Amino acid sequence: MYSANADDRQDLYQEIVLQLWRAYPSYEARAKFSTWLYRIALNVAISDLRQRTRKPAAERFGPTVPDVAPPPEPGPDAEDLAQLYHAIGRLSDVEKAFVLLYLEERTYEEMADILGITQNNVRVKMHRVQDKLRHLLTQPA
Template sequence: MPPDAPSQPFVALINEHQPLIRRVCRLYCQDADDRQDLFQEIVLQLWRAYPRYEPRAKVSTWLYRIALNVAISNLRQRTRRPAPDRLDWHVLEMAQAAEAGYEPSQIDELYRAIEKLSDVEKAFVLLYLEDRSYEEMADILGITQNNVRVKMHRVQDKLRTLLARLV
């Protein structure tokens, strides 16, 4: 067996889910170099955790959990800033339709608004944009589905307020 054979499934996994990891990086880092550093750190932590991955868990749930934890830890290490203000749900719709022809300026506006969210709120936005169910969100974030519903409602309110301020 070649020495790199055990890594082949991991590389395939990363290649398949690279867009997910890059979206996490985009939400938590403004600078392209910082995004690349975060991407590499997430992949490193995934590699370290890979031997303990249990196939009974959904791979995307496992990936999200690690990627979000690394991104939030990384952000907290880089800056210690107060919890930001609010955003708008319209921005989320813009992000979902970004590939359907929204202008780059609108997408940039969306990410500027998302940057104003707290670390945890960004995680909710990301999971929403990925069309994750409340059940999946609860599993990824380690909270109850009812708590997900409450927090999603609060994030929606913040997004509406932030988008109104941006206009």
């Protein structure tokens, strides 16, 4: 969700692995290992996205805007998935993080740990993101 093409996703993956390697000696087991890992990965992804949006790349001046995710495979739901990806692409970085955690079926407790907020705050923000996605999906393109 945070990279426009396969090469960027591979670069981001390598950066996440590098940051995890660097941070591992300071892991203190206060949270579950998966929560710690996810939090670092999410922070690296958001930082990378912010850095890329500040520095215009040559491809951004081309005639097409890159998709948020690879196009869905052909099938009966392909058009709906394409609309969903487009709507998710219009969300803020933080809203995308909530959607990603939701799609990975994380509990509100896990989301709160990863994002560093309370469970009630997660519930409120998830409700707002869902409302925003509904609005984006029902308005004409």
